[in-house]
Amino acid sequence: MAAGSETNLNNTNAASGHVNVLFFGQLKERLKCDKLTVDIAYSLSIKSFKHMLVEQNPHWQAWLEERDVLCALNQTMSSSDELVKAGDELAFFPPVTGG
Amino acid sequence: MAAGSETNLNNTNAASGHVNVLFFGQLKERLKCDKLTVDIAYSLSIKSFKHMLVEQNPHWQAWLEERDVLCALNQTMSSSDELVKAGDELAFFPPVTGG
């Protein structure tokens, strides 16, 4: 994992490449991380992607997998079954509280 | 009937005296009258009062008795059964259209 690069929303369709991961709100604070870049060799579900993040950062589990974390793939709300591909932007955050 | 005097909302309880009558909106325009003072010798219902006005001004009948005219006695919406006494303020007007 490297420091986050500029966001790239274009899906390049390359089998391997990087995914920009963003965290917001309380989640960002708990993980002590606002963004990171993850290299992937193949597409995988958001659920598997999360699991991969937790394997690399075991102390994230309590926040990423066990709490009510929402997810947006390329700035669209997404379920954990959807596929993450190289070039995607993936964001995790708690329920929204604006207004 | 004389030109209207200053409004007096105090009911003097005198058996005889004058009633201030007001007209608003389209009714005022149709009757060509915005206010007048009517002397009464005894209390009478709004319905009878209206009838008395029509007897004195027969051309008012189409507007006062046959249309959807509302009535306020001493600035409170009133039904035609209520009693008009000397010193009262009595207003007739069409349904309201503000806002």
Add this chain to the structure above:
Amino acid sequence: MSISIKVQTMDFSVGEQHGALCSNNKSDGAVVTFTGLVREFSSGDNVIALELEHYPGMTEQLLRSIAEQAQTRWQLARISIIHRVGYLALGEQIVFVGVTSRHRQAAFEGAQFIMDYLKNHATFWKKEHFKDSSNWVEFKQSDKQALSKWQSIEQDAIK
């Protein structure tokens, strides 16, 4: 709790009214305003102006009573109602209702309730002026229907 009622020929500034509703008000999180304007089309023809008259004394009492009813039903700390009378050109402001509350739903419902009751009960009469004619506006049944929402809620509350 404060209520401000004004019937006037003068125009008003929504910015100023809004400022007054918010100033020194740390407990309310929600402000809702309604402004009614003279609009071009009514029943077909092009309106060029409105003329508004009212029943001085009775109108102010009625508006205050409507505001008090709204404060009884919702937690509305501040209510401001301004209604203009006289000759109003196309595009001019006619009426302002502004309310503050802790919560947005109360503020929205309170403001709408006040407008619905004002339309049905406040002693104003409106005449529309067209290019070559004018006529008194007729009472709208849709305004009467708008009240039924608040009355059925009332009945639900009694059950």
Add this chain to the structure above:
Amino acid sequence: MSISIKVQTMDFSVGEQHGALCSNNKSDGAVVTFTGLVREFSSGDNVIALELEHYPGMTEQLLRSIAEQAQTRWQLARISIIHRVGYLALGEQIVFVGVTSRHRQAAFEGAQFIMDYLKNHATFWKKEHFKDSSNWVEFKQSDKQALSKWQSIEQDAIK
């Protein structure tokens, strides 16, 4: 039909926003605004400030989509949404929603719909600062319930 969406740190003037909604607008008779303010009491303690963050890019898209949904359901000629982010002191303005319509019911419902959807879907997160502590605001079930009103109307329309 116009939609203006702004997410900004700067404060805004409700008077100016209202003026823009009304200017050169002869067909709309109704303007409804909602303003959300930082209020003192939340869950007991005295709030001294809020801190708001958002998801740049996604937030603006979501707000536009909410405004477009509102325009599909009601005849809302103009919609303006402003949401501030950053550090906001007690009493400051957080959010503004202003809509115009020919009729008041559409304006009231449209503005309320936008606020209800904004509260549930727009990607903002709020932290409350107290004298000696701070904490992230929890999502409110009452905001989720506020949506059900619009969804049941939708189902009624489909029947």
